[in-house]
Amino acid sequence: MKYLLTGNDVTVENITDMDLKQTLDCGQSFRWQELDEGSFIGVAFGKVLHLNIEGNNLVLHDCSEQDFLNIWKPYFDLELDYTNIRNELSNIHPILNEAALYAPGIRILSQEPWEALCSFIISQNNNIPRIKGIISRLCSSFGTQLSENFFSFPSAKVLASLNEDDLSPIRSGFRAKYIIDAAKKVASGDINLEEIRNMSIDDAREELIKIKGVGAKVAECTLLYGLHRLDAFPLDVWMKRAMHNLFPGMTPTDFGKYAGIAQIYIFHYSRMHPELFE
DNA sequence: ACCCAGGAAATTC
DNA sequence: GAATTTCATGGG
Numbered sequence: 328m329k330y331l332l333t334g335n336d337v338t339v340e341n342i343t344d345m346d347l348k349q350t351l352d353c354g355q356s357f358r359w360q361e362l363d364e365g366s367f368i369g370v371a372f373g374k375v376l377h378l379n380i381e382g383n384n385l386v387l388h389d390c391s392e393q394d395f396l397n398i399w400k401p402y403f404d405l406e407l408d409y410t411n412i413r414n415e416l417s418n419i420h421p422i423l424n425e426a427a428l429y430a431p432g433i434r435i436l437s438q439e440p441w442e443a444l445c446s447f448i449i450s451q452n453n454n455i456p457r458i459k460g461i462i463s464r465l466c467s468s469f470g471t472q473l474s475e476n477f478f479s480f481p482s483a484k485v486l487a488s489l490n491e492d493d494l495s496p497i498r499s500g501f502r503a504k505y506i507i508d509a510a511k512k513v514a515s516g517d518i519n520l521e522e523i524r525n526m527s528i529d530d531a532r533e534e535l536i537k538i539k540g541v542g543a544k545v546a547e548c549t550l551l552y553g554l555h556r557l558d559a560f561p562l563d564v565w566m567k568r569a570m571h572n573l574f575p576g577m578t579p580t581d582f583g584k585y586a587g588i589a590q591i592y593i594f595h596y597s598r599m600h601p602e603l604f605e
Numbered sequence: 606a607c608c609c610a611g612g613a614a615a616t617t618c
Numbered sequence: 619g620a621a622t623t624t625c626a627t628g629g630g
Contacts, residue, residue, distance in 0.1 A: 354611060355611095448612095450610095450611055450612085451610095451611080451613065452611095452612050452613080452625080452626090453610055453626095453627085453628095454609075454610040454611085454628080454629080455610085455611075456610095456628085456629080457610080457627070457628060458610090458611085460628090498626080498627065498628085499626080500625075500626030500627050500628095501613095502625090502626080503626090536613095540612085540613065540614085541613080542612060542613045542614085543612090543613090544611075544612060544613085545613085548611075561611070562611095563611035563612080564611070564612085565611065594611075598611090
């Protein structure tokens with residue numbers, strides 16, 4: 328991966344397997360906005376970023392080299408060879424090959440672990456537009472203001488100091504008590520997400536579901552999108568339908584060490600082709 | 606009015 | 619233990 332510093336921008340040259348719309352609007356993150364024609368703006372790790380693809384290059388605007396190396400390079404998983412992984416996955420099953428070729432520009436983001444955990448607690452029994460609204464109100468109400476319209480994701484410590492009524496303006500419904508329980512466990516160190524990052528996948532799952540409101544599915548999403556555990560395999564309603572109808576008899580482990588990447592290809596492909604399940 | 610939404614907890618059988 | 623109900627809220 329080669330990059331250059333041009334003015335205040337960082338340019339990653341000859342990027343492959345990267346489509347911003349596919350990556351940022353496929354249901355793994357909830358905070359990126361498309362400005363126009365593939366140009367996106369969003370916040371992660373307390374930094375606002377505006378980026379787009381120009382020709383064969385990925386351009387990160389008003390971005391320091393330090394932020395690129397420390398935050399955005401891992402965030403966008405720029406060191407991983409997705410072409411190679413897609414080729415391996417394609418041999419597993421022909422429909423997986425088709426799903427991967429449908430959106431080959433998806434990458435698994437490395438989001439802030441706490442943001443991923445909290446966001447997927449909010450996602451339960453909910454739809455994506457409303458999930459985005461709740462998270463947006465959570466950030467503007469309790470995050471740190473970074474610019475006129477952008478806020479950091481509020482820390483577990485800040486949310487741990489609140490009660491259920493304090494969260495009523497974000498209209499998260501029954502999930503408010505789960506958010507606060509999770510915030511308290513993370514802020515107190517009772518749950519240590521960085522330790523979970525290095526645990527065996529089974530121990531990590533067991534630890535995460537100690538949090539009220541975190542079951543198997545939210546735990547898998549936290550592992551995959553927040554802790555970059557690429558073998559995690561979230562099974563939501565879409566994935567259960569897909570497994571039953573498109574991959575009968577197969578289990579998550581059949582997809583190997585990059586099962587999580589297979590999962591997001593299948594999830595996105597299924598969501599974009601609902602007629603497959605009528 | 607009714608149904609569903611990237612589920613999980615509480616209750617019932 | 620497995621199956622069912624309930625949980626807020628908003629949109630279709």
